[in-house]
Amino acid sequence: MKPIYLDNNATSMTAPEVIEEMLPYFGEYYGNPSSMHSFGGKVGAKITQARERVAAALGCEPREIIFTSCGTEGDNTAIHSALESQPDKRHFVTTRVEHPAVLNVAGRLEEKGYDVTYLGVDAKGRLDLDELRASLRKDTALVSIMYANNESGVIFPLPEIAQIVKERGVLLHTDAVQAVGKVPLDLKKLPVDFLVLSGHKLHAPKGVGALFARKGMRFRPFMLGGHQERGRRAGTENTAGVIALGKAVDMAVANLVEENTRVRALRDRLETGIIETIPHAIINGDVENRLPNTSSIAFKYVEGEAILLLLDQFGVCASSGSACTSGSLEPSHVLRAMGVPFTFAHGSIRFSLSRYTTDEEVDVVLREMPGVIERLRQMSPFSDKNEEKPACGC
Amino acid sequence: MWEYTDKVKDHFLNPRNAGVIEDADAVGEVGSLACGDALKLYLKINDEGVIEDARFQTFGCASAIASSSILTELIKGKTVEEARKLTNKDIANDLGGLPKEKMHCSVMGQEALEAALKNYAGEAPPEAEVEGELVCKCFGVGDVTIRRAIRENNLKTVEDVTNYTKAGGGCGDCAERIEEILAEELGMAPPIKAEARKKLTNIQRMQLVSKIIDEEIRPSLKKDRGDIELIDIEGHTVLVSLRGACVGCPASHVTLTEFVEKRLQETVEPEIRVREVSA
Numbered sequence: 001m002k003p004i005y006l007d008n009n010a011t012s013m014t015a016p017e018v019i020e021e022m023l024p025y026f027g028e029y030y031g032n033p034s035s036m037h038s039f040g041g042k043v044g045a046k047i048t049q050a051r052e053r054v055a056a057a058l059g060c061e062p063r064e065i066i067f068t069s070c071g072t073e074g075d076n077t078a079i080h081s082a083l084e085s086q087p088d089k090r091h092f093v094t095t096r097v098e099h100p101a102v103l104n105v106a107g108r109l110e111e112k113g114y115d116v117t118y119l120g121v122d123a124k125g126r127l128d129l130d131e132l133r134a135s136l137r138k139d140t141a142l143v144s145i146m147y148a149n150n151e152s153g154v155i156f157p158l159p160e161i162a163q164i165v166k167e168r169g170v171l172l173h174t175d176a177v178q179a180v181g182k183v184p185l186d187l188k189k190l191p192v193d194f195l196v197l198s199g200h201k202l203h204a205p206k207g208v209g210a211l212f213a214r215k216g217m218r219f220r221p222f223m224l225g226g227h228q229e230r231g232r233r234a235g236t237e238n239t240a241g242v243i244a245l246g247k248a249v250d251m252a253v254a255n256l257v258e259e260n261t262r263v264r265a266l267r268d269r270l271e272t273g274i275i276e277t278i279p280h281a282i283i284n285g286d287v288e289n290r291l292p293n294t295s296s297i298a299f300k301y302v303e304g305e306a307i308l309l310l311l312d313q314f315g316v317c318a319s320s321g322s323a324c325t326s327g328s329l330e331p332s333h334v335l336r337a338m339g340v341p342f343t344f345a346h347g348s349i350r351f352s353l354s355r356y357t358t359d360e361e362v363d364v365v366l367r368e369m370p371g372v373i374e375r376l377r378q379m380s381p382f383s384d385k386n387e388e389k390p391a392c393g394c
Numbered sequence: 395m396w397e398y399t400d401k402v403k404d405h406f407l408n409p410r411n412a413g414v415i416e417d418a419d420a421v422g423e424v425g426s427l428a429c430g431d432a433l434k435l436y437l438k439i440n441d442e443g444v445i446e447d448a449r450f451q452t453f454g455c456a457s458a459i460a461s462s463s464i465l466t467e468l469i470k471g472k473t474v475e476e477a478r479k480l481t482n483k484d485i486a487n488d489l490g491g492l493p494k495e496k497m498h499c500s501v502m503g504q505e506a507l508e509a510a511l512k513n514y515a516g517e518a519p520p521e522a523e524v525e526g527e528l529v530c531k532c533f534g535v536g537d538v539t540i541r542r543a544i545r546e547n548n549l550k551t552v553e554d555v556t557n558y559t560k561a562g563g564g565c566g567d568c569a570e571r572i573e574e575i576l577a578e579e580l581g582m583a584p585p586i587k588a589e590a591r592k593k594l595t596n597i598q599r600m601q602l603v604s605k606i607i608d609e610e611i612r613p614s615l616k617k618d619r620g621d622i623e624l625i626d627i628e629g630h631t632v633l634v635s636l637r638g639a640c641v642g643c644p645a646s647h648v649t650l651t652e653f654v655e656k657r658l659q660e661t662v663e664p665e666i667r668v669r670e671v672s673a
Contacts, residue, residue: 090645112618113648139644303430305396305455309406342428379412379459381434381451382427 001315004361008201009150009178009294009352010319014244015203015251022205022244033237034228043239050246054210057249058195059186066211066229067242071177071198072101074211075144077222077233078173078194079105081213082142083114084220086171089141095119095127096337097152099175102144103333119145124286125154125338133164142171147179147195151321151334151350152285153294155183162191171217177201177209181252182259182291193217197249199241203354204248208241255355264292266362267353271295273366278373280384284321284340284348293353296321298344301383302376307349310372316365321348398456399490405460410467413449422510424502429533429560431458431499435465435506439514443474450506457489457496464488465503478511480504481546482558497558501543529571532564537575544579552576594663600627602662607634610661611654615640622654630665632658635672646670 005013031040033047048062055062068074079102083092094106096118106116117135119127127145136143143165148155158174165172173194179185181202187195192214199208213219213232225234274297275281284296299307304320311318321332321340331345340348351365377383398406415436425432431454438447448466452459465485469477482500486492492500525538543549543558552572556562562569594602607624615621620640625633634654640646647670655668 087639088644113645113652301427301453303454303458306406306459309456313407342430346427346430379409379451380453381423381432382453 004314004316004364006351006353006357006361006365007317007319008354008357009153009350011200011206012203012354013356014200014205015248017251018204018244018248021247022240025240025243029239033239034226046243046246047237047239050242053246053250054197057180057185057253058197058212059188060212061215063230064187064212064215066213066233067237067245068196068209068211068233069207069238070209071099071175071196071201073222074194074196074198074209075099075101075173075175076105077211078196078213079109079142079144080222081218081220082171082173082194083109085218086141089139091115091117091137091140093117093119093132093135093140093143093170095121095145095156097121097125097149097334098144098146099150099177102146102175106144115139121154121337123339125149125152125284125334126286126289127156127161129157129160129164132161136165136168136170140168140170142173144173144175147174147176148183148291149285149334150178151332152296152338153178153291153352154285155179155289155291157289158190158192166191178291178294180249181256182293184256187212187214199245199248202248202252204245205241208238208245210245258355260292263353263355263357266357266359267293267295267351270351270353270362270365271297273362274369277366277370281373282344284335284338291352294350295352296348296350298340299347299349299373300344301380302347302373304347304349306376307347307372310375311365311368314364314368316368318352319350321345321350396456396493396496398460398493401464401488401490402457402460402492405463405489406456409459409463411447411449411463411470412451414451415447415449418449420510420514422506422508422513424505424509425453427453431455431502433458433462433502433506435462435510437469437510437514439474445469445472445474445477454499454502455496457492457499458502460489461485461492461499461503462506465507469507474511474514477507480507482543483546494554494557497547498560501539501558505539529575530559530561530564530568533560535559535561540572540575541579544576549576550580596627599630599662603627603632603658603666606658606661607654611657614653615649620646620649625671630663630667632666632668633671634668636670 025043029043031043033040033044051062051065054065092106092109092114094102110116119131121127145156145161147158162172171193174192175196177196177198180197195212197210200206219232221232223234228234228237280300282298284298308318308320321335335345335348415438418436419439420437422435434451436449437445440446448470450462450466452462468480468484468488482504485500485503486497524534524536526536529535529537529540539559540555540561547558549555549558552562552569555572562572604624612622619638621637623635623637625635636646650668650670658666
């Protein structure tokens with residue numbers, strides 16, 4: 001059974017054109033791009049092309065692009081560089097809904113004696129820009145705010161955020177892993193200092209990403225070693241991966257319109273269909289400012305993992321907003337930060353589509369979803385007639 | 395993706411005895427919507443004390459539903475006395491095992507059964523109260539439940555206890571109390587508290603302070619290109635001098651009180667004070 005893959009915010013299918021582009025660089029062209037001979041130089045030229053493609057997509061200069069191994073490395077590098085280059089500044093601002101690649105770095109910084117401000121979000125997952133404004137201090141080294149949230153799909157107003165942060169002369173980093181290819185981006189107009197993207201979220205393979213670091217800024221590398229990436233990221237390039245990323249970013253730009261029209265319409269049809277046919281279901285997050293491919297829906301009285309495993313029977317791949325493991329029975333940090341009621345949060349499901357999602361696939365989900373929820377609700381001791389008893393202290 | 399046995403998958407996809415018994419002789423209910431899982435067990439018990447029918451309603455993940463389903467199969471046809479002997483281990487074993495993070499699902503089954511049997515005996519209202527001392531406030535778990543899980547499943551660590559009872563899986567504040575309960579149950583001396591520590595002689599204190607600074611504090615500061623030198627120890631006052639990037643760093647006083655002093659208080663003596671002297 002071919003999967004109905006609606007989990008593209010977790011990872012995405014590598015595009016066939018991307019695979020075709022990268023394959024020769026595993027086999028025939030295995031040269032080192034740093035070598036003096038033309039055999040390596042040939043690969044070097046493809047890396048240059050990939051860098052130009054990524055730069056063109058983002059509206060920056062090729063030399064402002066540093067290839068990395070993943071989004072997490074990009075986030076770690078950006079934060080590391082910003083703090084190391086300003087050792088006298090000991091304050092860091094971020095949000096409560098960042099990816100762990102930023103949040104866990106923030107936690108480590110606190111242990112090291114840094115002051116960290118975590119900006120909250122409202123019930124729709126939106127930031128309060130006044131709170132951001134008020135958080136900035138003389139010793140603020142860096143503000144790190146994601147472009148779009150992986151779980152709710154909510155897009156943060158980066159242009160306004162950048163204006164506030166840059167007015168105060170503070171460095172700004174944005175984790176744009178979920179945004180690139182889904183939201184138009186132009187770094188000529190958006191004055192962020194660092195921006196991170198990840199290949200496997202936009203139909204390139206896993207294991208490659210890119211960090212934009214604005215020129216003219218002091219840069220402190222995270223990985224030390226050889227002179228690759230102009231000394232800003234040591235280590236022999238993942239040549240096939242980098243070449244794949246260039247191709248994938250190129251395709252993402254070409255598909256931006258489709259993403260925001262056809263994919264958006266598919267997402268809306270899926271979401272509306274579910275909300276209209278299934279009672280006690282709500283949409284998580286700000287529907288006005290949201291990624292065109294993402295829908296997070298909470299179903300009351302049922303639990304997320306059970307929904308996912310029943311959907312799995314129909315080949316439907318999605319993800320849930322809570323993990324039922326003893327260590328973290330709590331809903332995800334994003335849903336908690338939004339204050340989604342626990343009664344809804346445990347049954348939150350995220351669908352994330354892509355340009356490969358078809359009408360027929362959405363039809364299957366719309367056909368099967370009511371039965372899945374109904375089946376679990378029939379088994380559940382809770383319903384709208386039998387709400388809740390405060391049995392435990394949570 | 396969890397690694398569930400075929401039997402868990404089967405009981406999740408084809409649950410046995412899901413539903414309600416309208417004229418049940420006993421009902422047991424545990425968990426809640428907010429907690430993430432809940433189980434309501436209905437029993438029909440005849441005059442001979444034999445469980446003739448058992449049905450369940452479960453809100454929860456696949457293993458919670460499978461545990462409920464197998465529970466009803468295990469107890470049907472058993473006498474109340476026989477059912478009383480059933481443990482969470484029986485539920486898990488009959489399913490061919492559960493991932494350890496999901497063992498609390500089997501415990502939930504056992505607790506619902508126990509609540510139902512109490513209800514049958516007229517001992518308690520159908521809604522089970524927390525038994526004994528409330529240990530985990532997040533999930534409402536009492537020490538009676540924790541102690542039983544430790545004994546019946548041979549648990550050794552706080553993580554084990556969390557996996558089986560959920561206690562400690564929320565805010566984590568009760569981890570210390572769980573540690574104490576573990577120590578009591580395993581017949582070990584409870585973890586040594588600061589006040590119970592033996593008084594240190596001057597020499598012992600100096601050696602210990604020097605060791606902690608060299609082995610823990612300096613390597614940690616060196617990661618940030620800083621360093622520290624132990625100058626002298628006067629009673630409980632440790633005199634140090636900062637080196638490297640720590641010199642002139644505006645956060646150095648935070649490092650001294652929040653890291654160096656705290657660490658020495660934890661590892662050496664709570665009375666330790668750290669003072670910076672210029673070299």
